[in-house]
Amino acid sequence: MATTTRRRTVELPDHPDFLWVADQKPKKSYDVIIIGAGGHGLATAYYLAKNHAITNVAVIEKGWLAGGNMGRNTTIIRSNYLWDESTGIYDHSLKLWENLEEEVGYEMFFSQRGVMTLAHSVSDVRSKRRNFYANHVNAVDSVWLTPEEVKEIAPIVNISEDIRYPVMGATFQPRGGIAKHDWVAWGYAKAAADMGVDIIQNCEVTGFNIVNGKVQGIKTTQGDIAANKVGMVAAGHTSVLADMAGFDVPLQSRPLQALVSELNEQVLDTVIMSGAVHVYVSQAHKGELVMGAGTDSYNSYAQRGGFHVIEHQLAAACELFPIFERAHMLRTWGGIVDIAPDASPIIGLTPVENLFINSGWGTGGFKATPGSGWVMAATIASGEPDTLAKPYALDRFTSGHLIDEHGAAGVAH
Amino acid sequence: MLHIPCPYCGPRDETEFHYGSEAHVGYPENSSNLTDEEWAKFVFIRSNPKGWMAERWVHSAGCRRWFNVWRNTINHEFGPSYKPFSQQPKSPA
Numbered sequence: 230m231a232t233t234t235r236r237r238t239v240e241l242p243d244h245p246d247f248l249w250v251a252d253q254k255p256k257k258s259y260d261v262i263i264i265g266a267g268g269h270g271l272a273t274a275y276y277l278a279k280n281h282a283i284t285n286v287a288v289i290e291k292g293w294l295a296g297g298n299m300g301r302n303t304t305i306i307r308s309n310y311l312w313d314e315s316t317g318i319y320d321h322s323l324k325l326w327e328n329l330e331e332e333v334g335y336e337m338f339f340s341q342r343g344v345m346t347l348a349h350s351v352s353d354v355r356s357k358r359r360n361f362y363a364n365h366v367n368a369v370d371s372v373w374l375t376p377e378e379v380k381e382i383a384p385i386v387n388i389s390e391d392i393r394y395p396v397m398g399a400t401f402q403p404r405g406g407i408a409k410h411d412w413v414a415w416g417y418a419k420a421a422a423d424m425g426v427d428i429i430q431n432c433e434v435t436g437f438n439i440v441n442g443k444v445q446g447i448k449t450t451q452g453d454i455a456a457n458k459v460g461m462v463a464a465g466h467t468s469v470l471a472d473m474a475g476f477d478v479p480l481q482s483r484p485l486q487a488l489v490s491e492l493n494e495q496v497l498d499t500v501i502m503s504g505a506v507h508v509y510v511s512q513a514h515k516g517e518l519v520m521g522a523g524t525d526s527y528n529s530y531a532q533r534g535g536f537h538v539i540e541h542q543l544a545a546a547c548e549l550f551p552i553f554e555r556a557h558m559l560r561t562w563g564g565i566v567d568i569a570p571d572a573s574p575i576i577g578l579t580p581v582e583n584l585f586i587n588s589g590w591g592t593g594g595f596k597a598t599p600g601s602g603w604v605m606a607a608t609i610a611s612g613e614p615d616t617l618a619k620p621y622a623l624d625r626f627t628s629g630h631l632i633d634e635h636g637a638a639g640v641a642h
Numbered sequence: 643m644l645h646i647p648c649p650y651c652g653p654r655d656e657t658e659f660h661y662g663s664e665a666h667v668g669y670p671e672n673s674s675n676l677t678d679e680e681w682a683k684f685v686f687i688r689s690n691p692k693g694w695m696a697e698r699w700v701h702s703a704g705c706r707r708w709f710n711v712w713r714n715t716i717n718h719e720f721g722p723s724y725k726p727f728s729q730q731p732k733s734p735a
Contacts, residue, residue: 477683478687479682479687480690481690527713528663529718530692531717531718537656570685570686626686627678
């Protein structure tokens with residue numbers, strides 16, 4: 230399917246006609262069913278096949294492949310979190326990103342252009358410095374930048390002291406960057422499908438078949454499907470699934486919005502985030518500015534949020550990047566993120582035997598796609614939590630071993 | 643932007659309010675006897691329904707009072723709002 234659209238700065242390969250069987254129907258039974266064909270679900274299926282030789286696998290999707298948060302995020306990749314547990318899983322993920330395109334044999338436009346996180350107040354500087362030292366202890370690449378150094382890397386940033394949110398410094402992770410999220414999903418889907426995984430779209434889960442506390446399969450809009458093991462990788466809809474399976478999860482579903490501008494000349498060759506003013510921005514390969522806002526305050530499954538949240542975000546963006554003032558925004562959209570009380574994911578076993586959970590990635594799941602799939606596959610294959618996943622067990626809310634990443638999570642909740 | 647029906651002031655813009663999450667979560671009785679599991683449930687578990695939900699808002703930039711309201715999380719439609727300690731109206735569902 231050749232396209233005649235003029236491309237600005239990068240030649241994207243033509244999309245192949247198909248990567249997986251488009252109208253796959255479910256078989257009667259599988260060894261493993263993954264619920265959710267987003268990035269994490271597809272990555273889980275890929276690593277089940279690749280690392281554990283489990284290929285009798287179905288990925289069930291109520292909508293279309295990568296039509297949820299996987300197609301709605303701002304594609305930022307980094308691993309400079311505060312706590313050891315976070316570094317474990319996010320940096321493992323980043324290492325997987327670094328070889329992913331070659332491994333799956335599919336272009337993903339992974340670009341390590343660096344991720345900068347701005348600090349705007351004395352307390353912001355202190356907490357970012359703490360983060361920076363923690364990254365050093367954990368051997369994660371991290372640089373502290375003065376405002377002048379920020380300006381050197383990204384000349385369009387306004388470092389004047391006389392603005393509402395002056396730049397007082399920044400952390401910078403050179404290995405961070407972006408990737409093209411839909412290509413990531415397609416790459417995983419193609420590679421998994423090539424190894425025998427069924428990808429079944431338009432198939433919504435309506436219930437679980439649970440006998441004596443053990444999952445036997447799922448009920449769907451395309452009929453019952455038996456499975457030895459089931460993995461829930463449904464992001465914002467995890468609570469809905471957990472309700473069906475009869476257990477509680479400490480998650481709240483909220484809208485998170487993003488927006489994109491028309492194509493511009495390249496003005497920004499790194500990623501800039503600011504948790505304090507709810508701005509994170511990068512410039513995609515073709516030239517559009519991709520920006521994210523903060524979450525809306527209320528519970529929702531509507532995949533849209535309030536315009537005042539966008540307005541608030543753009544006000545701060547225009548002050549920090551005066552050159553953006555005349556950029557035209559093309560589209561805004563919302564995804565439904567599942568936020569845990571400590572802003573960290575929930576991965577592992579559930580009260581139902583052979584039913585596994587991978588959720589709570591909140592506002593920052595995209596970067597973790599490979600690592601999340603890797604540990605989820607290992608957990609499902611062995612029936613025991615993977616080493617990196619162990620701290621993220623559901624029972625941490627009873628034991629009190631929370632992994633508080635509100636400070637490093639980038640987006641304020 | 644939501645148009646939120648404050649039971650004291652009438653419908654106002656969302657930016658005048660702050661969200662208070664699930665309504666009717668009472669402090670547990672016999673709190674000194676609770677198990678860790680029961681504490682976890684009280685502290686961390688809140689309902690997250692896809693559909694009608696009774697929730698709390700505070701009209702921060704208006705009357706500054708807390709109230710409860712039914713709202714549908716699928717389409718953001720509001721049901722009846724009501725004052726704390728008053729009889730909860732039935733779910734519009």
